[in-house]
Amino acid sequence: MVDRLLQHCHDIGAPALTNIRRTSDSVLFDFDGTLDQLLPLRMFSTLSVVLDESEHAREDGFADALAGLTESAEHGVIARLSGPPAYRVDDIEGRGVLIEGVGARLGWQNDPRAWDVNISEHGRFVLAEIGAMHRSRRYPKLHRIPASVNPVVGSLLVQLAKPEADDTVYDPFCGSGTLLTEVAAIGKGALFLGTDIAQKALGVARLNLEPLGKPYLLAQARAEALPLPAQSVDRVISNMPFGKRVGSHQVNSLLYPRFLGELARVLRPKGRAVLLTEDKRLFQQAVQETRRIRVIKEVQVTSGGLHPTAYVVEYTQKSRRMDRRKKRLGER
The missing domain is CATH 3.30.2130 (VC0802-like)
Structure with a gap:
């Protein structure tokens, strides 16, 4: 950093x-x-x-x-x-x-x-x-929950995601909404979507997002079955469960592959995801086993005594070419 x-x-x-x-x-x-x-x-x-x-x-x-x-x-x-x-x-x-x-x-x-x-x-x-x-x-005053991402680290994740002003930005493990709030704070994003399995966390996220005056939708949902249409989001930015302060490695071994499959489904072909985790080997293996996506950059940070890595994920070049070919055939 x-x-x-x-x-x-x-x-x-x-x-x-x-x-x-x-x-x-x-x-x-x-x-x-x-x-x-x-x-x-x-x-x-x-x-x-x-x-x-x-x-x-x-x-x-x-x-x-x-x-x-x-x-x-x-x-x-x-x-x-x-x-x-x-x-x-x-x-x-x-x-x-x-x-x-x-x-x-x-x-x-x-x-x-x-x-x-x-x-x-x-x-x-x-x-x-x-x-x-x-x-x-300097940062918006935020309501916090345990394991909320440090705002400075959150800023790094947002910078890596490179959101544009008209993007739909989604956090599938939104917690208190820190990352969505940071995107809005720098004047990027047009629609903010957040899901989490914890209803209490969603209530805190609502408190953080409401004062910003930006369009947002929050819903209770599991990351293994995202309630979104295919190719509907431009940027996915999330602090995933590490399996230490939240969840476990055993749970992650099922969660990560299923979530990444959903990520590949909902991300637009020119979209980008930035995902933070310390369960690194499992994450890398799950990406390799997921069709259509690849890691293009890794940035390790130090936060709260932990050393998680931010992974920048995009479509593979082959998948992008296939999507362009399908679009051209559809236009014909």
Whole structure:
């Protein structure tokens, strides 16, 4: 995901973003612009100002970190916030010194519950996280259920699906509707369909989709028998049961082949599916045994201590040629 975030930063590029580079789990850049310019970057949790390196910060009593915070408050990203910001300091070594220093130097209010700036430590850096750009404030406020997909991971799945504005988008394991909500949030999709075996989950999905004002249909149904006509959806995006937090490998051994057969039936010839699972060997075997579809890309992510893979699935080239031939014969 860091590689994809890096590419998206390069897409924005100069003059707003310069000196773009990556670490193992983040992207660093110099920034000169408005915070709105960064909103298209969906695949990050927090945006932070780098204040100092952690080891040096404690050696000088956070003097350089406080100077960096002051500079940002006067001329940088923090200056883009409206009014004097409230702040909090994470549970880091030297926390008391930082709290005293920020209060004395900047006069900000220490408010751990409603903060605009959070001073934290991540890896080798001391950071000032910008609350307005935190994941919880950039993404729609969602009602959640156990095993709901992380919104940032959900954004990756949507990006891989490449939905268009007029697409019918379907999630056959919709749960709380996180993925459908993300498609709508970026202005894609014309009709949103979701099915799940749990009526309670569908009720939560309805709470998440209703405020968006987009056409949607939710129904209780099993993924082995999708209640849709053949070739009726453009994009299928789903967080499948891994067999760990939800379901079991034994159940998946029956579910996956039957669902993939249904997927091949309902997907339009030029459609695309993006499916997330950690039951990888079973999924790959089930795809190989399913006619008409193939995996064209795999992207592994880390989420909640698990390492699932997002599989991008499309029709085989042979199946597409056969569909075109049938269409031409039908036109004759």
